[in-house]
Amino acid sequence: MSKLLSMTEAIRRYVPDGAAVALGLALEPCIPFAAGHEIIRQGRRDLTLIGPISDILFDQLIGAGCVAKIQAAWVGNVSEGLGHCYRRATEQAQPRPIVTEDHSNFTIGLALRAASLGAPYIPTRSLLGSDLARKNSTFLHASSPFDGSPLLLVPALQPDVTILHVQRSDEDGNAHLWGSLGICQEAMLAARQVIIVAEEIVSREVITSDPNRVIGPSYKVCAVVHEPWGAHPSAVQGYYDRDHQFYHEYHTRTRTAEGFQQWLDEWVLGLKTRQEYIAKLGSARLGALSVKEHRYAAPVDYGY
Template identity: 45%
Template sequence: MTTQTAGPPEAAPRDKVMELDAAIAAHVHDGDTICPEGFGHLIPFAAAHEIIRQGRRGLTLVRMTPDLIADQLIAADCVDRLVASFFASGSAGSLHEVRRRIQHHDPRPLEVEEWTHGQMAARYSAGATGAPFLPVHSGVGSDLFEVNPMLRSVEDPYGGGRVAVVPPIRPDVTILHAQRADRLGNVQLWGITGIQPEAAYAGRRTIVTVEEIVEPEVVRSDPNRTLIPAHAVTAVVPVPRGAHPSYVQGYYQRDNAFYREWEAISKDRSRLLAWLDEWVHGVVDRAAYVQRLGEERWASVRLDPRPAAPVDYGRTPRNGGAA
């Protein structure tokens, strides 16, 4: 008679909830490559501000659209190198700190690596899947090959001529914002989701700030919204209103007034540094930032409810379907 011995007990799922300051201190280090992603929507501004407060240096910032988050991190001297596409301030003006660094080396140069949106998306996909490179049509025939030596071309093995290829993005830390997650790190997001799932899988570590922590039953009730499962998440951080001035579908609108104001703020470097002193260094955390903005400002980005239609996922009857 063969006696079977039980294997080691399975480890209990790990609670991944952390405070924002602790998550940044533990997982973002000087010299890291960071990817704070979110395509106009769900931009992780609170996490970026904590990186500034903690004085990280020598970072490589990778982001499809630099946006205000790049202007702020670069002005705070956190970033030495920018890898990006579509340099713009959310269609509301220029990124003047980025321009000062690139065009005038003021106060010091900024190393820049430029790609198209399509190439950046392919690079994240390659990083997420472990591919050594991916072919893309984006950029073929352009002068990007002259300004970016990392962009290469190879012969299509199926007879289609030469095709551009891009290397993977494998950041030290991916940083995202989302609507909700459970304590295990199962992250749910909706609206414009951009490249966030691929960026999460590409990262060696992934921090996700969320509007709220919910019970696992909430996540399981709508599993198709779990675009970033727990095994891809290092830390989940509750940070209500953590994406302002960008928006969070279902929670608050984009603060368009803020984006328009940023044009004048970033154009004057002394004014930009004063803004950082007041709104980043001058507040202890995101809750203090939210309070300083005031209820009138938050009322201007309020949303009315618009629930989606219910979905019936169905379940096997408890009696196994027996009559």
């Protein structure tokens, strides 16, 4: 049965108020901005955002008032520095106060891995002696039952929904992702449900021709959305490059709450669909970001 839905319908069905949502899991590439913008347009509230570095999508959701809690390693603008909306929320409770549970990139991966295994926690020596181990009250200090050495127990973290942007998927949610995977696999296996957003929808035969590239099991997938350019301004390897200028413009314009609201009205609330967003970018900008030099992997022989 096909799981194809529009972005509007996928977010309406599977991202309710109060949901814990994992996003931006491949680190800098394949950030599902189109999904995040639809969450903002539908006015979701009291969300918990889960992820590693997150980049400006978390900042946008925070500035739009969608977020109650952050469980992440970092929130900001990778190439520019501060996330102004995140800073206003943490320092001034604008547009609302948020709760932050600090992780490292490693421990957020461990927390999701634990949930994917059905384990209550994963022990580690990472972070021992750091401020993170003291500040995040969900971490527990323990001793190894084998030699008594100190350990830190990282509790399992299960998102209600993980949203992944991928290069291609079939209609059932068997999806190929290549390049940086980050912690996409851990988050997909940990989540109760998964929304796949794909640059291309392809046949099952294309997917099964390269099974090792499948990011995770399709039975976890509740919806598949076909959304070309759905990760802009982040990069999607083999499809388009990172739009560095877009990040710079966002950083400059969102220094004030008024500036952020103007940016949000222009780039999110004033655009009903991703197609309108693409049209606003314009053909010249899209052409400049498109792939200039193809670098294909060597063929893989799955025969016997």
